[in-house]
Amino acid sequence: MPTESTFLFAGLLFLAAALGYVFARFGDTDEEEEAEEKTRASFLRGFRYLLNEESDRAVDVFTEVGDLSDDAMDTQLALGTLFRRRGEMERAIRLHQNLVDRPRSSPAQREAASFALAEDYLSSGLFDRAEDLFNSLRNSRVHGPESIRCLLRICEVTSDWDRAVDLCAEINRVEPGGVHPGQISHYYCELAEQARREQGSDVARRLLDQARAVDPLNVRAVLIQADLAADAHGGATAVQSLVSLAMAQPDLLGEVLPRLLMLAEGGNRERIADVLQELAGKPNGLRGIALAVIRDNRITDPLAVQYLAVFLAGQPAMRALLVGEQAGARPSMEAVQRLRPLLNKVLAASARYQCSNCGYGSAAMHWQCPGCRTWGSVRPVSPSGMEALLTEPVSA
Numbered sequence: 001m002p003t004e005s006t007f008l009f010a011g012l013l014f015l016a017a018a019l020g021y022v023f024a025r026f027g028d029t030d031e032e033e034e035a036e037e038k039t040r041a042s043f044l045r046g047f048r049y050l051l052n053e054e055s056d057r058a059v060d061v062f063t064e065v066g067d068l069s070d071d072a073m074d075t076q077l078a079l080g081t082l083f084r085r086r087g088e089m090e091r092a093i094r095l096h097q098n099l100v101d102r103p104r105s106s107p108a109q110r111e112a113a114s115f116a117l118a119e120d121y122l123s124s125g126l127f128d129r130a131e132d133l134f135n136s137l138r139n140s141r142v143h144g145p146e147s148i149r150c151l152l153r154i155c156e157v158t159s160d161w162d163r164a165v166d167l168c169a170e171i172n173r174v175e176p177g178g179v180h181p182g183q184i185s186h187y188y189c190e191l192a193e194q195a196r197r198e199q200g201s202d203v204a205r206r207l208l209d210q211a212r213a214v215d216p217l218n219v220r221a222v223l224i225q226a227d228l229a230a231d232a233h234g235g236a237t238a239v240q241s242l243v244s245l246a247m248a249q250p251d252l253l254g255e256v257l258p259r260l261l262m263l264a265e266g267g268n269r270e271r272i273a274d275v276l277q278e279l280a281g282k283p284n285g286l287r288g289i290a291l292a293v294i295r296d297n298r299i300t301d302p303l304a305v306q307y308l309a310v311f312l313a314g315q316p317a318m319r320a321l322l323v324g325e326q327a328g329a330r331p332s333m334e335a336v337q338r339l340r341p342l343l344n345k346v347l348a349a350s351a352r353y354q355c356s357n358c359g360y361g362s363a364a365m366h367w368q369c370p371g372c373r374t375w376g377s378v379r380p381v382s383p384s385g386m387e388a389l390l391t392e393p394v395s396a
Contacts, residue, residue, distance in 0.1 A: 073099065073109050077116050089124045096120055108142075115143045118150065127154050145174050156373070161190045183375040185215035186367055192224050201228050218376070219245055219252065220367055226259040236271075239263050243275050246288075250279070251380040253288035254295060254352070255365060261301045276303055286311050294343045295352065309336045354381040 080095035099105065099113035118133035131154055137147040148171050155164040164187045168179040188211035195204040205228065211221045222241045229238035239260065246256045264272040279285040290311035293299050312318040313331050321339060322331035351361030355378050360371030366378045 073105075073112070077112060080116055080120070084120055084123055089120060093117065093120045093124070111137065111140055111143060115140075115147065118147070122150060122154065127158060130154065145171065145178070148174070153373070156368070159190070159194075161187045161194065165191075180375075181215045182218060185211045185218045186220065186375045188214065189218065189220045189224060189367070192221075196224070196228060196231070201231060204228055219249070220376075223255055223259060226263065230259065230262045239271060239275075246275070246279055246285075247282065250282060250284045250288040253279070253285075254292045254380060257289060257292040257304065258296055258299060261299060261304060264301070273303060276307060280307055280310070291347070294340060295347055297341075297344060305333065305336065305340075308340070309333060312336060312339070351381055353378050 076095060076099060080092045080099075083089075083092035083095065096113050096117040100110055100117055102109075105113065114133050115137055118130045118137070121127075121130035121133065131151065134147040134150050134154075137143045138151075140147065148167055152164055152167045152171070155161070155167060165184060168184050168187070171178040188207050192204040192207035192211065195207055204224070208221050208225055208228075211218055222245050226238040226242050242256050242260050242263070246253055246260070260272050260275065276289065279289060286307060289304060290308045293304050293308040299305075309331055312322060318339070319331070322335045348363065352363050353365055354361045355369040355371055355374065357374045357377040358369060358372035360369050360378070361381070362370070362378070368375050369377050
């Protein structure tokens with residue numbers, strides 16, 4: 001049965017036949033016609049090898065072709081790109097490098113081939129080589145903006161966040177609004193987390209101020225601020241910020257609650273007890289507390305576990321597991337603690353977070369989606385399946 005690659009190769013074969021028409025139609029001299037005839041014959045032979053799955057022999061033929069017209073050059077560039085997308089990196093690099101090295105290639109042809117070769121190196125993880133080529137193309141009218149974006153991608157992979165911020169400024173000069181403020185804010189958050197580990201809290205706080213200045217709605221900055229406050233065993237301001245975040249977005253309680261409880265150990269116990277009570281009275285607040293306690297076995301705070309018990313008592317299926325057929329009975333904390341590991345395993349089997357851009361699902365929070373590399377697009381997902389047992393309205 002024909003594969004997708006076969007159809008793609010057949011399309012390229014059709015293009016090669018079209019090139020043959022162009023060669024025949026516009027040849028001016030006998031010598032030119034003879035050279036074009038050889039090129040056309042080489043292309044057709046190369047495509048036959050491709051269709052027969054003899055890729056190495058096809059690459060040998062294409063790299064031995066003489067001078068190329070723009071159309072023939074585009075065909076060979078497309079073929080190299082196809083190899084790259086199939087994961088055949090050595091063949092892609094060989095084809096594109098051959099186009100770069102051709103002495104009679106025009107500047108535009110060499111530039112296009114250099115960009116394709118840089119993409120090959122980037123896909124292969126050869127970041128130094130890719131960076132050199134993208135840097136050489138930064139001033140290109142055609143490939144300059146995309147080259148800078150590729151350099152930004154390299155910075156993300158190598159965690160060079162300072163340079164990433166500088167490149168964002170360069171992109172926005174070339175293309176106003178080309179980089180969303182939220183993305184730049186996340187770079188400052190990355191720098192803040194790095195500073196928290198290596199340089200101290202003062203530097204981290206200054207970087208968080210820059211993150212909030214760029215994007216005041218970045219919830220990650222609030223969470224890092226709470227982590228810094230926990231490091232210092234204090235944080236009334238951090239508590240207030242977390243409370244505001246929890247009230248506004250109860251679905252983030254899985255990230256907020258562990259930090260709130262950690263800050264409670266620093267002397268904010270009464271305030272956080274009031275916060276939990278207030279949250280429990282909000283729509284989805286009690287469910288958010290319960291899910292956070294189930295999913296994070298590090299949460300041992302008695303008050304948080306008590307709210308889990310209250311929530312489970314309001315779910316018919318869960319209540320039956322906890323107290324059986326005893327009418328009016330309240331579930332014991334021991335029964336809740338025995339059920340908690342089982343519920344944790346049930347919920348761990350499903351994705352907790354999902355990217356709103358590409359649909360990538362994961363059990364952990366990612367500030368940059370591993371699938372599409374979009375920043376700030378991963379959010380907690382709505383419960384489904386077995387988890388729906390924990391979403392029924394709490395009985396009065």
